[in-house]
Amino acid sequence: MTPTPDQPRPPEDEAATAAEVEIRRVEEPARLLRVSAMVSSLLDEARTVPLDEHAREQLQHIQEQAVKEIGHSVDPELREELARLLPDPSAPPTQAEIRITQSQLVGWLEGVFQGIKTGLALQQAAHRLPPPPRPDLPPAAGGGPYL
Numbered sequence: 001m002t003p004t005p006d007q008p009r010p011p012e013d014e015a016a017t018a019a020e021v022e023i024r025r026v027e028e029p030a031r032l033l034r035v036s037a038m039v040s041s042l043l044d045e046a047r048t049v050p051l052d053e054h055a056r057e058q059l060q061h062i063q064e065q066a067v068k069e070i071g072h073s074v075d076p077e078l079r080e081e082l083a084r085l086l087p088d089p090s091a092p093p094t095q096a097e098i099r100i101t102q103s104q105l106v107g108w109l110e111g112v113f114q115g116i117k118t119g120l121a122l123q124q125a126a127h128r129l130p131p132p133p134r135p136d137l138p139p140a141a142g143g144g145p146y147l
Contacts (some may be wrong), residue, residue, distance in 0.1 A: 023119040026112065028073040034107045035069045042066075043102040051095045063105065074112070076126050082108060 003141055026032055046059060071079040085104045087097060 010059060023116060025075045025144060026116060027079055032073040035066055039066050039105050043106050046099050046102055051091050056098050057092050061094050063101055070084060
C-alpha cells in the first residue's frame with residue numbers, strides 16, 4: 001500500500017529513502033577510497049618534511065588532480081562542495097596553506113565516508129523495523145486458537 005499525499009510515510013520508507021540518497025551520492029566508492037588513502041598519505045608526508053617552493057607547487061598540483069579524481073566519483077552536489085575547498089592557485093602556496101588544504105580535503109573525505117556509513121546503518125535499521133499495522137485489518141484481540 002503506498003501512502004497518499006495526506007498520509008505520512010512509514011518510518012522504514014523514510015529511512016530507506018534517506019539511506020539510498022546518501023549511498024547514491026558516491027558513484028565510484030572504490031576510486032574514492034583509493035584517492036582518499038593517497039590524500040591521507042600526502043597529508044602525513046606534508047606534516048613531517050619541510051617543503052621548498054617546488055615541493056609546494058607539486059603538492060598543489062597533486063591536490064588539484066586529487067580533487068578532479070574525487071569529483072569523478074561523487075554526485076554534482078558533492079563535486080561543487082569539494083571545489084570550494086581549494087584555494088585560488090594565484091601564487092605558490094605556503095607550507096601552512098598546503099597543510100590546511102590537505103587537512104580540509106581529508107576531513108571532507110571522512111565526512112563523505114561517514115555519510116555512507118550512516119546511509120548503510122539507516123538501510124539496515126529500515127529492514128529491521130516491524131511492518132506498520134495495516135488499517136484494513138482489525139487489531140489482534142489477544143486470544144485466538146493459537147497461544
